[in-house]
Amino acid sequence: MLPLIILAVVAVPLLVLAFRAARRSRAGGEHPLPEDAPTRARTEREFAEAEAYEEKWREEEQQHRRESGR
Numbered sequence: 001m002l003p004l005i006i007l008a009v010v011a012v013p014l015l016v017l018a019f020r021a022a023r024r025s026r027a028g029g030e031h032p033l034p035e036d037a038p039t040r041a042r043t044e045r046e047f048a049e050a051e052a053y054e055e056k057w058r059e060e061e062q063q064h065r066r067e068s069g070r
Contacts, residue, residue: 035043
C-alpha cells in the first residue's frame with residue numbers, strides 16, 4: 001500500500017508537469033514570431049551563402065576524388 005501512495009505523490013505531479021511543459025513548448029512552436037523585412041532578407045542571405053559554400057565544397061570534393069584516382 002505504501003508504494004502506491006509514494007507513486008501517487010511523486011509520479012502523478014511529475015507527469016502533470018511534463019504534460020504542461022510539452023503543451024507549452026508545442027504551443028510556442030505553432031505560432032512563431034512574424035518576420036520583418038530585414039530579418040527575412042538576412043535569412044535569405046544566409047541560405048544563399050550556405051548553398052554557395054556547399055556547392056564550392058562539392059566541387060573541391062570532386063576535384064580531390066579525381067586527383068586521388070578514386
